[in-house]
Amino acid sequence: MKKRTISILATLMFFVLAITGGVSAQDDSITLTMTAWDIATIPYWQAVIDAYEAENLNVTIELREISSAEYQDVLNIQLSGGDDTDIITVKDIPGYNAMLSRGQIIPLDSYIESAGIALSIYSGAADELIWEDQIYALPFRSDIWVMYYNKAIFDAAGLEYPSNDMTWAEFDEVARQLTSGSGADKVYGAHFHTWRSAVQLGTVQAGDPIINSDYSFMMPMYDMVTSMQEDGIIMDYGELRAGNIHYSGPFKNGQVAMLPMGSWFIGSLIQAQAEGEFEFDWGVASYPHPEGVEAGTTAGTLTSLAINANSSQQDAAWDFVQFYTGPAGAEVLAESTLPAIRTPEVLDVFVQADGMPEGTAEALQTTTVRLELPMHPLVASVEQILNEEHELIMTRSNSVEDGIAEINRRIGELE
């Protein structure tokens, strides 16, 4: 009997403590979670969070890393499993399309209206995210493709640095002049990363849509790239794939003279140079363009933020998203990457970052930006086909004509 009394008393005490303990711990601290990739090498994730937390002392934001190579695959599975990460970073349009068609991210129109945000501040970038009159994400980064070049290699060959008005034909010529050496000392005139976009973006500058019935507009670019590969001007695609070689490696090692790549690389290169990973001087020029297309035409990608439909803190998440994608966030972002809001003040901050090469401001002037992949219900299947056929052309398993014919046939059967 005594034992029973004691145990009953103990249980009562436990409950009393639990309730009062809970009450006294009550405050309004909020923890938000956000998906991100490459946190170690991309400085802006934490920079914007720090700026927001400094102004909102009761909010902490945790980043949840997903590897960049499998970002959308992993995210899709997590969201299908009911993940409740509050803020979802949208890495590309097919991923955006997938998430909104499955109701995994919420429309932001009511939030945008009550906050009085005018989408025109994004210079048209936000319009690409509108689907059936609703918008499900706001852009914070709007990257364009540019061309990075190694000044030391140009100096050694006695050539002038690339101008901001280079055609692809001139690009080919210069690359051939700069290729030299062999084996471990070889210097390649150019480098095309293994993504199909590294080659295919050069085909959409004239305005041909990437979802098309006839892909022969891709032939000139593929002809150029495959002959460069044949002649050893660029690294072999099959080997880049087999060795999983990232584009930053060959460029930082000084093996590559010219690298067409997205503007997101600028921040990484500045940081790498500051940390002493390489010592040569480098520059940024505008993306080369086809003959007859205006200089300053380039391809672009948007990185945006969305709010998880499963999140239990959507209002708090919106407050953070608004900061991140608004002018305040843009100013912090501009220290290492190109924000979606591109007022002259913001661009000034960007080009004045330590270590930014001269002439970057001019290189970033664009006349037309073509989106890499538009919103379209079939975009995932089209991308799968384009990826597979790109592999076959680049590994020389198919000639360029056969490869393009295959693309036409397979995409034709999709509809």
Add this chain to the structure above:
Amino acid sequence: MTAIMTDKQKNQSKLKRQIKEHLIAYSFILPNLLGFAIFTLIPIGFSLALAFMHWDGANRVGWAGLENFQRLMDDETFWIALKNTLIYVAGTVPLTLIASLGLALLLNQPLVGRNIFRTIFFFPYVASLVAVAVVWNLLFFPSAGPVNEFLRAIGVMNPPRWAASVDWALPTVIMASIWKGMGYYMVIYLAALQGIPGILYEAADIDGANAWQKFRYITVPMLTPATFFISVMLTISSFKVFDLIMVMTGGGPGRATNVLVIHTYNTAFRQFEFGYSSAIAMVLFALVLGITIVQFYMERRWVNYM
């Protein structure tokens, strides 16, 4: 309280004892059965049901009837994947069998350091699959890898481009798979070899049999149970190959190494068509089941259990 029991009471208590014994037996099996039911049986049932539906993972499930299977018939990627899977199985199963049998025969001899060799040959089976795939890719690197350098050194002018070539990607993956799996089956064969009674060989010696005859008339027949087991296990696991190919080539170049499970994965997680993907999975299931039933049927013909 020791009363004398009637026959009826004896039968009743016997029945109770039997029931109790059965319950104890079932309770031993229950944990494993529960695990099997929850993690294997129910998902397979779910997948079978999904094969007749349309579902994208988030919106409502819709009835599709036989549409998914009709789509299968016209899907070019499905037929390519099926062909690649059959080639992969036809290459991996016999070659792994022969390799592991050969290794077991060799390492059953009284050699110096044969335990070390047995460990070395078993090691690939336990090595991390991703590590194996990455190192294999580096070894078979088309331009600067050791294998091609060696081939060029002995005079082969244009060595194949291995995982970067449409014709050689599947053989490369098959080789990696054989190398990785043969250690495990070698151990099974070793055990079986050591179970063959020595008197059979002595009798053969007395009759004047040479090494080849001993192998053909004693070793191989006595090993048929092990061979049967290995061929069934190998066939099933070869049909289900996914991770090795995914890491080595990702299904490429193009669709050269796209096998059924990779196609299932792509349709489910890249294109969000879980219904169609389940239909492909069901076809694979039926195929493997059919082949295994045929193998079991043939067992009676050629397997000797002494």
